[in-house]
Amino acid sequence: MDQILNQLGGLVLGSVPTMVLFILLVAAYGLLVRRPLDRVLAERRARTSGAIEQARRAIAAAEAETAAYEEKLRHARVEIFQMRDKKLKQWNAEREAALAQVRQQTHDRVHGAKQEIEQSAHEARLQIAGMSEELSSRILNAVLPAGVHAAEVAQ
Secondary structure (H helix, E strand, C coil): CHHHHHHHHHHHHHHHHHHHHHHHHHHHHHHHHHHHHHHHHHHHHHHHHHHHHHHHHHHHHHHHHHHHHHHHHHHHHHHHHHHHHHHHHHHHHHHHHHHHHHHHHHHHHHHHHHHHHHHHHHHHHHHHHHHHHHHHHHHHHHHCCHHHHHHHHHC
């Protein structure tokens, strides 16, 4: 058993430099590789998350700008439709005014023509009445002898 312990002690004593070298290697790895690697990874994460946040902000700004443009577009469409309706109403009013004027002119012409026709008819009636008396007296003079006619006229 002593021999085993001696051998074990010799192995432990022989492994001390290996352990010291291993610990130095781990410390050197931590200082030379691990810390710079952690810094680079942290920087990469910061840049990546920063870029993602920046992209999110850019997307939000673009959406806000798009919403503003859409709102302006809606207002412009409403304004265009209002102007169009206003023009249509104006044109309709002008058309109605022109139609009313033409109707009035036509009514005046018809009224004037009716008055002319009535005047002509009245004159024709007067002329016919005047001619009928003259014609009836001529007929009576032509048909009846001159003395009979004078006697009837005297009665």
